[in-house]
Amino acid sequence: MSKKLMIMEKAIELFSKNGVESTSIQDITNACGISKGAFYLSFKSKDDLLVEITDYFIKKFIAVQNEILDDSIPVNEKLPKFFYYNFRLLEEHYSFISMCMRENFQPMNNEVIQKIKExxxxxxxxxxxxxxxxYGEKVEHFKYDLLLVVRGLLISYTEFITTHPRKYNFEQLANSLAEKVNIIAEHSTLHFVTEKLWNTKSASSFSEMVSKEHILYLLRQLEGQYKKTPLIDESIHLLMEELMKEKPRLAILSGLASNLQKNEDFSMVVFLVRQYVSDLQSVS
Incomplete structure (x- = not known):
């Protein structure tokens, strides 16, 4: 385990137990058995540490989403699997997530806020x-309402689980929630959130994320960190070279993204590359 990862895991442990505000850098270094100087070699500040921890959790959740999107399972199993894996991640990091919800922790670091928005x-x-x-085209006119239903169920049941700690059957819970969504998808006749209403806030920011410039920016941040893993290191360079071409080859982009998929550090890059490819295919 690298020193940086050790510091992050100890910090998560202390934040879970004592809260973020009540945990100092000194507390973290004492728990790690390192000096403050060693801490500052990995992180510029406590805020910088919080940014890295936020990124750590985001990569895990996006990696799960990528796996479900690419999975060849029957389509009626995708939504239950989405719920199931999200609750499994909650179980794995229960103490930290429950602390955030219990204390209604609101990050003030602008970079953390931006990462959460993204x-x-x-x-x-x-x-x-x-x-x-x-569900295909039959829910096209109310897909945004359905999206909010899924997110609402996920958030509300996460809150319930964190305030009622015990061992849960997440497979049963996932199937139960998917059934509720199915009923709404099959029988809903009215909708509220139109595409125009939804896009007034969200579309522009996502289109900016699914751009060659933003993907290249993310790759440059990871460049040089995987020299000991030739497949990943070469895939990064080839992906950057391909994206810098006037007309990137879509099959090459998809193949290189597949090389990076199993590493959680690239979960955001993989998702955005595949969305970029999908967008280009839809207009060609």
């Missing part, structure tokens, strides 16, 4: 894809 945007787009894969 995650919510990607999370919504992934859910819209799962909804389309599951």
């Amino acid at each position: 995650f919510n945007t990607v999370h919504n787009e992934a859910l819209l894809t799962i909804i389309h894969q599951t």
Whole structure:
């Protein structure tokens, strides 16, 4: 385990137990058995640490979404799987997530806030894809209402679980929630959120994320970190070279994204590359 990851895991443990505001850098270094100087070699500040922890969790959630989107399982199993894996992640990081919900923790760091906004945007787009894969054109006119239903169920049941800690059967819960969404999808006749209303806020930011410039920006941040893993290192460079071409080859982009998929550090890049490819295919 790298020193940076060790510091992050100890910090998560302390934040879960004592809260973010009540945990100092000194508390973290004491728990790690390192000096403050060693801490500052990995993180510029406590705020910088919070940014990295936020990124750590976001990558895990997006990696799960990527797996579900690419899975060849029957379409009627995708939504239950989405619920199931999200609750499994909650179980794995229960103490930290429950602390955030219990204390209504509101990050003041602008970079953390921006990362959360970007995650919510990607999370919504992934859910819209799962909804389309599951129900097809018949829910096209109320897909945004359905998206909010899925998100609402996920958030409210997460809150319930964090305030009623015990061992849960997440497979049963996932099937139960998917059944509720199915009933709405099959029998709903009215809708509220139109595409125009939805896009007044969210579309522009997502289109900016699904751009060559933004994907290249994310790749440059990871460049040089995987010299000991030749497949990943070469895939990064080839992906950057392909994206810088006037007309990137879509099959090459998809193949290189597949090389990076199993590494959670690239979960956001993989999602955006595949969305970029999908967008170009839809207009060609």
